[in-house]
Every structure is written in C-alpha cells, then in structure tokens.
Amino acid sequence: MYVLPELPYAHDALEPVVSAETLRTHHGKHHKAYVDKTNELSAKAGLAGRPLEEVVREARRTGDQKLFNNSGQAWNHAFFWECMTPDYQPPSGELAQAIDRAFGGLAGLKEAFVTEGVNHFASGWAWLLAGADGLKVTSYHDGDSPIVHEDGVPLLVCDVWEHAYYLDYKNDRKGFIERWFDQAVNWAFVEAQLTAANGQGQPFRYPAPERDAPSGGAGAAPSAPR
C-alpha cells in the first residue's frame, strides 16, 4: 500500500508563508485522502504494489480517470512538500546559471512562474521543468502530472488549488505564490532535480509501496503474489 510521506519539517515550520493550520489540513486531510483513494483504486485495477509512478502512467494509458486523478495528486503533493523549506537559500551554481539562461535571472523566473500560477484557471499546479531546450514554466490541471508528459523533468511545483492557500490568503492567489516563491522554495531540491535531469543521480520518486501487514488468524486472505 502507498504511504502518506511524512513532511520534511514541522507543521509550523513554514509560517508565516504557510500556516500550521493550512499545512496540517493540506497534508493530513487532502493528501491523505488522495493516498487512501489511490490504495483503494489501484487494488481494484490490479496495480497495487507497483511504484506509484507506474500507477500514474498506467492509469493515464488505460483511461482510468479516477485512479489517474488520485494517484497524480498523491505524487504531486509528495513532490510539493519537498519543494519547500524553512531554511531558504537562493539558487546557486549550475541551477542559477540555467535560470539566467532561460529567464535572465531569478526575478524573470519569478515573474514567469507567478504569472503562470495566477493565470491558471481553477485548480492545478504551476511547474518549472527542465526541457530539452532548457528550463521552462508550465501548468497542468487538477491531478495531471508532468511524469506522463514529454515536456521535461519536473524541478519545482506550486500547488494552486484553493486548499493550498485559502485559509491564509483567501482569494489572493498571487500574494500566496509571490511570498511562497520569495521565502519558501527549497532551491537545493530544485538543483538536485536539475542534476538528475542532466543524467547524474536519480530524480524524485514517491516512497516505495509497503507490503500490507500480515493480518494472521484463521480465514485471513493470503497475500497477493508480487
């Protein structure tokens, strides 16, 4: 079964950019619900035990929209938690150079990223990708995920669903993304993703599914073969 990954920081660690209440609800309620539903639907689809990345791609291939939405959301949220840190440091080295080439600097990337997130209609995710021609910004709707597209390796994401910011920012999505970009982005994670995109090391993967704990006792169903 797929686990809800633990947050890499305390619930209140990202305040005031993201409140403890928002983070607790977002992780413990919203993300958990997507993981729970993914466990239910992946078992029905005969995909339980497969890496989550494979589930997302297989759900897309077969047109299983419910499983695609839920597994995509489970993956996107796990990636999103890694994109934030309470110990903000600006981008440096190879990443800073790639940002300069594509956007003329961090301010240019911020403008492109915030504009993408603000203009994204309704629910979805704003992404920074490492494409074949360098870095680029895009967005996908609902639970759609960059791992099923050929646009590039995901480096950074901001959740622009209202549940990500409404408690703290009400309808001010722009205010949320600007502050998030300036104070909460984990550029070290972004750089590690870029390094992986360039062929060194592995990009982010969702935690491997855990085997169901044996329930034991008379009448217990045998484990499914793996």
Ligand code: FE2
């Ligand atoms: Fe979310």
